[in-house]
Amino acid sequence: MSTQRPTKRSRAAIAALAGVATVTAGAMFITSRTGSSFGRADSADSIELITATTEAETTTLPSTTLAPTTTLPPPTTTTKAWPKGPVLTIPAAGAVPVISRIATADPVVFLTIDDGYIRDPRVPELLAQFKIPATLFVNQGPYLADPDYFARVTASGGSINSHTKSHRLLTKLSASAQRAEICGMRDIIGQHVFVPGHLFRAPFGVSNTATQTAAGSCGINAVLSWHATLNDGRVQYQQGDQLQPGDIVLTHFRDDLYDNIRALIWQSAIQGLTIAPIEDYLPLPGDG
Ligand SMILES: [Zn+2]
16 A cells, blocks of 8 residues: 655644644653553563653753644655665575564654554544554454454554464463464454464564464564554653654554554654555565
8 A cells, every 4th residue: 555754844843733832851761561461561571761751941842752632743645755675584484583673764663553452443543544554463352352443443554463362471382382372363363354464473572483483384474573662642762762763663452542643643743754554664575
C-alpha cells in the first residue's frame, strides 16, 4: 500500500497548530516496569527512559513527549518519496535476526502493538483518519475474541503477526514447544486473514536461538524487538530524547492505546517522521 509522508513543518508551526505555548525540559529518570499481569508484561525486562515534564524552559518548541489534548497536526497528503527496500539479508533457513531498529536514514518510524486484550473502538478510527499502518503481534485468546477488530486496525496497512499462542516465556520451553507456540499462532491468524504477517515478537521481548530458528521454520523472517515505547500517552525513548529514524515503537492493546497513538502522531510530526509499514523494510524474499 502507499504511505504518506508529512510535509516538513517547523516545530513552531506545529506548536501553533496544537495551541502549545510552553515547553518542557526533559528530566530523565529510570523506571523498571514489573507488571505481572498478562497484558502489561512486555516491558518487564526493559529499562525505560521517561522524559518528565518540568516546564523549565520558555521557548515555543514542545520538547515534551506528551500529546496535546487539543488538536493534532492534520493528516498530510505528500506522496512518499524516500527509497525503501530490504535492509537485511534474510537467511533461507536457520535462525532469523532479532531487530530493534531498522538501519535506515529514511524519515520513518514503525508502530507495533501487542497482545490484544483491550480493543478500543476509537483506535481503528484514529489509524484510518491518519492513514497509519500498524504491525500487530497478537495472542490466541484475545485475537480469536474478535478477529475482525484486528483486521480493522490494519486497514491502513501493516499486518497481523504471531506473538505466540499463550504468551509464555519462550526461553523456558523446548525448541519444539517454541515452534508450536510461534508457528501455531501464525497458523491461527492465517485462518482469518488472507496473508498472516511474516514477523514475530517474543512475549516479554525474551528470545533465544531456538526462538529464532523456530520462527524461521514457519516462514517468519525476523524477530522484532523495539527501540521506543508508548505508555500512558507518552513516547518513551531507550536512547536520547526523541525518536530516531528507523525506530520500532512498542505499545499494547490497553486502555492507554488511543492516547499513545496520538502521542506518536504528535511526536512524529514534530520530527518530520512518517509512521511507515515496517513490512516495506523487511519483506519476504520475492516480495516487491
Ligand atoms: Zn505481549
